[in-house]
Amino acid sequence: MGNAGKYQSWYSLGIIWAGAMISIPSLLVGNALITSMSLPKTLIVSTVGYLIVVIIMILQGMQSSDLGKPTVHIAGQVFGKKGSRTILSIILAIACLGWFGIQANVCGVALANLLAEHDMNVPIPLASLLSGLVMVISAVYGMKVLRVLSYIAVPFLIVICLIGLVQALSGENLQLILDYKPKTNMSFMDGLAITIGSFALGAVIAGDYSQFSKKRSDVFKAAIFGIIPAGILMISVGAVLTIAYQTSDITAVFLNIVTPFIGGIALILATWKTNLVNAISGGIALINVFNISKEKEKMAIGIAGAVGTLLAVVGILNYFTPIMAILSTMIPPVAGVMIASYWVINKRDKTSWKEVDGVNRLGVFSWLVGAVIASIPVVLSLFPSLPQLPNQPLIGIVISFVIYYFGYRISVQKTVVLEENR
Incomplete structure (x- = not known):
């Protein structure tokens, strides 16, 4: 295994995952849901959603803890070495660039509103551009900046959210x-x-963090106690604050907590921290997609951040709901194929796992069909004049699972028949 001495406790893994939930995206989900749902329905939807995410996470994470390898290596069996790197990297690049744009846009709106409080009128696209550029430059300098920001931003965000909750749950509010x-x-x-x-995305690549877990039960406990309480708490905070401050604009909500300056700074630091991760991960994904040499990593991070910044300038935040819907259709089918292979076909036997060279066409085809079918309702929803279909976020993972399972069984039978006829 080669991981002796590197093992992590379920508690430390749980803290990492909980930390990922304590972020602006989780608040944005609460904010997006509550504008079109009652509070009880928002809490039920988010609980069911995170339970589904956690199930995928546990199944993905356990594969990595069994084999002591990150997701991209484990996916090398179902997609092939090249296929796995390409598919996962493309998804990672799209998700990271999209998230970078959304958060730089949030930061830009916060900055513009903050400056407006002091009679300085800066257009939101320009504020988003400035925010994105600062984030890109700091991402190029990498982990040092990220460490410092993490220690400040996460506790600060928690404190501001708690103060906001106390304000929201008292008096007329x-x-x-x-x-x-x-x-x-x-x-x-x-x-x-x-x-x-x-x-x-976090659920599918859970193995990147759980590969150093000693046993499967560690992954289970970390996902249950790390994701669900932190995730539902943050969605609830996003929802409750949106109602209390009577605005669907998350930045306006934060500027109402304590003072505009303190609330605004909390939002800016939190988006900055998360966007360093998005730019670095997006840059590494671009290196893998386009086969760029590792020496050009800083350049790739710069390009990833620049694309994300452009998305912020054009106002990607306005398309938050369809973007989340598209991510929910593209990404889970990857897990559908991996779960079919490891848990059902190979009956969770790690000795039967092996990476396949090149591209495994069956795996790529299974993922693609699941992702395309699941995304049809989302694409149609962008064109209201066309006939609409109901959104079924889990249909992709089921289709990919089924196609891979039966495709594999048929190919095995064909091989047996060929062997017998020789």
């Missing part, structure tokens, strides 16, 4: 929350797509 009725209505499945989409 409490009645507002109890009486709240949304103006528009979102279906349960659409809400589920937003929740799953917000952490689908």
Whole structure:
């Protein structure tokens, strides 16, 4: 295994995963759900969504703890070495660049609003551009900046959220929350797509963090106690604050907590911290997709951040809901194929696992069909004049699972028949 001495406790893994949930994206999910759902429905949807995410996470994470390898290596069996690197890297690049744009946009709106408080009018696209550029430059300098920011940003965000909650749950605001009725209505499945989409990538690549876990039960405990309480708490905070401050703009919510300056700084630091990870991961993904040499890593991180910054300037935040829906259709089918192979076909026997050279066409085909079919309702929803289909965020993972399972069985039977006829 080669991981002796590197083992991590379930508690330390749980803390890493909980830390990933304590972020602006989780608050944005609560904010997006509550504008079209009642508070009880928002809490039910987010609980069900995170339970689904956690199930995928546990199955993915356990494969890595069994084999002591990260996700991209384990996926080398079902997609082939080249296929796995390409597919996972493309998904990672799209998700990281999209998230970078969303967060730089949040940061830009916060910065513009903050400056407006002091009679300085800066257009939001320009503020988003400045925010993105600062984030890109600091990402190129990598881990040192990230460490410092993590120690400051996460505790600061937690404190501000708690203060906001206390403000929201006292006095007249409490009645507002109890009486709240949304103006528009979102279906349960659409809400589920937003929740799953917000952490689908984290679930599929869970093995990158759990590969050093000693036993499967560690992965199980870390996912249950790390993701669900932190995730639901952050969605609830996002939802409750949105009602209490009577605005669907998450930055306006934060500027109402304590003072505009303190709330704004909390938002800026939190988006900055997460975007360093997005730029670094996005850069590494681009290196893998385009086969760039490792020496050009800083350049790749710079390009990833620059693309994300452009998305922020054009206002990607306005498309948060469809972007989450698309991520919820593209990413889970990867797990569908991997789960079919490891858990069902190979009956969780790690000795039967091996990486395949090149591209495993069956795996790539299974993923692609699942992802395309699942994304049809989302694409149609962008064109209201076309006939609409209900969003089914889990259909992709099921289709990919089924195609891979039966495709594999048929190919094995063919091989047996060929052997017998020789």
